[in-house]
Structures are given as C-alpha cells and as structure tokens.
Amino acid sequence: VNLFERLRGRRDVDRDLTDELAAHLDERIEELLRAGLSREAARRQARSELGNATLLTERGRDVWRFAIIEDAWQDLRYAARQLRGAPAFTATVILTLALGIGPNTVIFGAIDGLLIKTLTVTDPLSLVRLRYAGQNQMAMSRNDYGASARDPSGREVRATFTVACLSTDDRSTCRYSDRNATAGSSGDASEGFEQSASRIFRAQVGLITREIAADSRSHCALSDFSARRPAAVSV
C-alpha cells in the first residue's frame, strides 16, 4: 500500500466513522420514537447517549494512526533491503535522480535569483539601473546619457551612463532630469528622456547598483538622474 493509498485510507476511516455514528444515532432515535418519545426528546436522548461524536471519530482514527507509521517504516525497510540486493539498479536510480534533481536545482536557483526574488530594498520595482559606459561623453544610443558631476575631491568628472527601468509593468517609466547636471557640460545631459519599462533582470540591477555605490563618480551621477519616484531609488 503506497502513501497515497494510506492517506486515502485515512480519509475513508474518517468518513466511515462519521457515517456510521450518524446511522447509529438514527437507529436509536427511531427506537425511542417507537417507545413513544417526541422527536425532539428522542433526538436529545440519543445524542446524549452517544456522547461526543467528534471525539469518537478521533478515537477511531487514532487506532489507525500508528498503523500508518508502522506500515511506512516497514515499507522503508523493505525498500532498503531491495536496493541493497540490487546494487546496479540502485546506482542507476541514484544517478538518474542526481542528474534529474541537480540541474533542476541549479536552474531554479538561477531563475529564482534573477527573476523571482526582489531586492531587499524599499519599493524594489522603482529602482533604476545605471551603467557606466566610459568617459568619452559620447552617447552611443538613445539610452546612453552623459552626466556631469563632481567627485568627493571636487574634481569634475564626466561619465556616460545608460539608464533603464527595473520593472515589468508600465508604472515605472523612468525620466531623466538634468536639473542637477553641470550646465553645458554635456549636450547629451541637457536632453531629458523618457523610456518605457524595460525588462531587466532584477539581480543584475542589484549587482550593478551596488557597484555604482562603490564608485564615487557613479555616486555623483546619481544626482543627475531621477526616477519618477526618486525617493524610492536605492543604491
């Protein structure tokens, strides 16, 4: 008997006991009615005699509970004996399982990290992605923007960043604002842009934003960019 059948058997025990006690109660009520009691009095007395039906069902179920554990233990021991007796078959099974489970676990781990898990920051969907694209101030595409800022030593640094949104919906359209950029330092920076949501792996965003946080130029550049909800931008 496999586990599924055992669990189904347990449900059957519950159902049988419940039905059986209901039938018992009906029989007793009939008898009391024949003895001249009113239906209400008969029902009350029958219920009183039967006692707590739920408790009775539980006690009946308890009889089988340990049987299920005992059967499962017996099955396990039997399986272990069978496997010991057929080492080639056992090795094949273990190898098959390992090959089946291992790659699946790795793939799921990657998908979980890249697609399912969100970053542990407030409102992760509003994060923006900044990518350092060199210091030549050349915007290579519509998504590349020059930015101008000062590093902690006060030296003006220039860098080009790519901005995209971390989102899979239309809510988090990002807007570039050059109000804090050094005026005239970059033709690109003077242009605002609005980009609809791009599908970007969140883990990738997390990695990159952390890298930016460690980079003083990037850190300065953050002041040049603002998301629609800038307060939620986390680095």
Place this chain on the structure above:
Amino acid sequence: MASKQSIRRDLFPGALELMVLHTLKRHPLHGYALVRAIQTSSRDLLQIEEGSLYPALQRMLKEGWVKARWTTSDTGRRVRVYEVTPKGLKHLSGERERLGQMFEGVRLVLAMVEP
C-alpha cells in the same frame, strides 16, 4: 446510567472484543444491532457504550478479526455491517480457552474452604 458505569468498570480487557466476535459469529451485524444483541443476550446485565464499541471495532478491523461493508438495512437505512473473519474466529477460540482457564482459577480460589 449507573449500571453502565459499573459494567464499564467491571469488564476486563478484551472482554468486549470477545463478546463482539462471538455475537458476530452467529451473523453479521451493524454497530447499533451489536449493542442491542449483546444487551439482549446478557438479559440487560451488560450495556455496551458506543464510546467503547466503535473504537473497539476499529481495533478489530485493524487486527483483521472482522471485516466491514456498507449495505442497506431492513429499514432502508445505509449501515456498516461487520462480520467475523477466519483470523477473528481463531482469536475467539484462543481467548475463550484462556477465559475458561481464568474463570476456573477464580472458581477454585473462591471454592477454598475457609479455616
């Protein structure tokens, strides 16, 4: 109710199973009919509590002493009827023998002449 209490106290372990098996040996019965049959056979000296009977029937099912099936009673009600199995008959036979020895022992002790 008072008699029920005293009976429950006085029954020795296994007595209920023994009576159920012996009653079912005559013909299959459902739970309520079993209660009635034992009560009638004992001339109302024994009253089986439902709280004892149904768990006992489950134990006996587990041991394989009885088997159960759902059927329709004479009154048209769906009932679960129990019948004794060969394993149950064997158990009944062994228990009756042990019970006979126990009663004989008790009888001999009680038959001792007081000094």
